[in-house]
Amino acid sequence: MAAIINQILVIILATQIMNGQSIDIYYPFGDLSPNEVDGFGGEYANEIMIITGIVSGENQAGHAGSKGYTTHIIDLQKWKLNGVLQSEKLVVFRPIESNRDFFHEIPKYSIVKLKVFLNEEKNRSVLISGEFILNPESDFIEMKEELQKPVFLKIDNFNHFQLNKDINVFEGNIEWNNEQIRFVIQVEKEAEITDEIKTIKTLLASQTEWKKRVDDYAVKELLPLKNESWLEENEKPWSKERFLKTYKLESIWISKDGQFQFWHEDGDIFWGHSILIEGTIKQGPNYADIPG
Structure with a gap:
């Protein structure tokens, strides 16, 4: 009632x-x-x-x-x-x-x-x-009229990023290792995102290397977890090759101080949980989790 x-x-x-x-x-x-x-x-x-x-x-x-x-x-x-x-x-x-x-x-x-x-x-x-x-x-x-207008961000020759006002982030698709991947810039103040743009450019300049670093870290941190705690009954342990072939990159989130998050769809490796790899440009990947 x-x-x-x-x-x-x-x-x-x-x-x-x-x-x-x-x-x-x-x-x-x-x-x-x-x-x-x-x-x-x-x-x-x-x-x-x-x-x-x-x-x-x-x-x-x-x-x-x-x-x-x-x-x-x-x-x-x-x-x-x-x-x-x-x-x-x-x-x-x-x-x-x-x-x-x-x-x-x-x-x-x-x-x-x-x-x-x-x-x-x-x-x-x-x-x-x-x-x-x-x-x-x-x-x-x-x-009010000004606040309701679409807001766009242009980064060099890439597609426009548009401000998602619901969650206050800029979003746009960029080619990443031959796939269109959603990049998301977390916004604190629109006028102060030069560091985030620099992070995107650094990642894009060495895409193959960064993909390998993220993949290697995911395998190092999460493959043992899969084989120790997330196997079906009588299921054989997973190999590195099977793990990397199964999970799929969905988006890359960028925030200040060179921080990034690589969000993956797990392909049911962890029964529907996301696979998250975090890190910074200076340190590289330094944290793995399976939220959800």
Whole structure:
């Protein structure tokens, strides 16, 4: 019954937005302090602040609180305090009832006016109440339109990388050892990804060598695991050749400081788990796992 009520509330919420009505999104949290709701955000001021902002296009998150509540987490990609546009995005923690389907209650790119407690660094907040702004100022309309535009990254002669705003990564296919492989650049700040681009170029310049290093490390770390713990009953031990022929590279993830992750489909070597090889340009492959 609770799930049905929540679905109805979501439908009503969406209908009210389309009908141009402001919506109260206040949820009381009793004797919980802002620090308890946040958990990691440092010191909070006692003063209640009124802010306006645009909800990020990234996927929203949530986690269970310590006193029988759930915390809905959203980001404001652009926001103003006292009419002044702030330089960093703001994380908003919203305490709500447990076991509630909340991910669609505050849609991406909504323009909102919120009452919050702010931490001292002004990068995290705890929601008290709020409303959707259906007739925002012109600068918020312009910022919203800009945030919704596709974002592309060009690396030399390779295909365009496009920003996946759901998870804040640049994605693009590049030929890797005669196959089209998905490369993913993890983004902290779009203006600061020169190191990640350098890592991609280094890998591509010596593709055959890097493939061999990753394959050799996977065999060294994971083939013994396969033969010791993951054989079917009466199955013969696997050879290096069979292992390498079976697993298949799916994507290469790049992050700062020359870090990389090679993600493989396991071909049922580990019964459907992924095969992950991590490392750095300086150290080479240095970690293997079978997540999933």
